Amino acid sequence: MIKICVLSDIAEVADFMYWANNRSEQYSGFCSTNRQIIQSDLEHGLKSQTDLIVASCEAGAIDGVMTAHIDSAVQSADCCGPFVKDYDLKQAEVLFEAMLTYLPRPMALQFFFSEQNNLCLELMKKKGAKNQGREMIMNLSLERCHENPYHYGLDEVKPLSKAQNDSFISLHDHIFPESYVSGKDVVFSIGKSRSVYVIENEGIIRGYGVLRYTTKAKTVAAEIIAVRQEDRGKSYGKKILSKMLSEAFERDTVTAVELVVEAGNTAAIGLYTKMGFDVKMVNCGYVYQMSDISNRSDM
Numbered sequence: 001m002i003k004i005c006v007l008s009d010i011a012e013v014a015d016f017m018y019w020a021n022n023r024s025e026q027y028s029g030f031c032s033t034n035r036q037i038i039q040s041d042l043e044h045g046l047k048s049q050t051d052l053i054v055a056s057c058e059a060g061a062i063d064g065v066m067t068a069h070i071d072s073a074v075q076s077a078d079c080c081g082p083f084v085k086d087y088d089l090k091q092a093e094v095l096f097e098a099m100l101t102y103l104p105r106p107m108a109l110q111f112f113f114s115e116q117n118n119l120c121l122e123l124m125k126k127k128g129a130k131n132q133g134r135e136m137i138m139n140l141s142l143e144r145c146h147e148n149p150y151h152y153g154l155d156e157v158k159p160l161s162k163a164q165n166d167s168f169i170s171l172h173d174h175i176f177p178e179s180y181v182s183g184k185d186v187v188f189s190i191g192k193s194r195s196v197y198v199i200e201n202e203g204i205i206r207g208y209g210v211l212r213y214t215t216k217a218k219t220v221a222a223e224i225i226a227v228r229q230e231d232r233g234k235s236y237g238k239k240i241l242s243k244m245l246s247e248a249f250e251r252d253t254v255t256a257v258e259l260v261v262e263a264g265n266t267a268a269i270g271l272y273t274k275m276g277f278d279v280k281m282v283n284c285g286y287v288y289q290m291s292d293i294s295n296r297s298d299m
Contacts, residue, residue, distance in 0.1 A: 026119065206228055
């Protein structure tokens with residue numbers, strides 16, 4: 001049985017997604033590996049009416065899930081899953097097709113998953129989704145940070161102030177117009193699950209970084225590091241990341257910081273490697289384009 005999930009289903013959905021996404025063969029990059037964050041994101045998405053959650057059930061229990069975070073402005077949806085109990089391509093297809101039934105058209109479905117996730121890879125190829133390239137998840141442990149301490153330009157990077165919120169939102173949405181998280185979303189989550197750090201010069205935010213965390217999480221995500229196009233090459237990125245690492249490891253429970261970078265971005269990978277980061281996982285990106293009329297591969 002397929003159903004559309006509501007708020008009363010969230011705890012069970014979060015349990016299932018947490019179990020599945022902590023297995024490399026099912027990992028989805030748009031989904032956290034922290035249960036608290038998963039549930040918080042799902043609840044926020046349903047309450048703000050930006051998320052659609054499709055689940056399959058057997059004997060009254062959820063045994064498959066697929067979610068979509070919808071950005072109607074750009075007609076795009078970031079998808080997690082399909083997550084299933086076993087390697088079951090047929091069940092994954094059922095969830096995928098159910099999602100297509102309920103999503104508005106046209107819509108571009110974005111997928112981002114581990115290269116070890118052969119189920120999603122097979123599904124994407126079968127559905128004719130377009131390969132968008134590969135990204136790396138890089139990790140820096142507390143021990144490695146102590147071995148290679150970086151305290152470069154810390155005084156120049158400050159927490160985002162309320163007076164800077166509008167400027168930050170405008171900059172973020174300009175640099176990442178199709179991001180899974182808008183500038184308003186980031187600002188809304190400050191103090192709850194995110195911290196934002198900026199470099200400002202002559203009254204202009206030149207670059208910024210976003211840390212994402214939970215109260216007792218051992219791993220913190222350096223979720224976003226961005227610098228204005230005209231200000232690149234001035235070491236702003238290095239200063240921002242140094243500040244983010246300093247702030248992250250100030251938390252008693254934090255033992256590692258992770259970030260995501262495009263596999264072809266050799267300059268960024270070189271910087272992160274010099275700062276002690278190692279490659280933890282390589283992910284694949286795919287997009288499935290829904291047109292105004294059905295374009296399903298099985299029709």
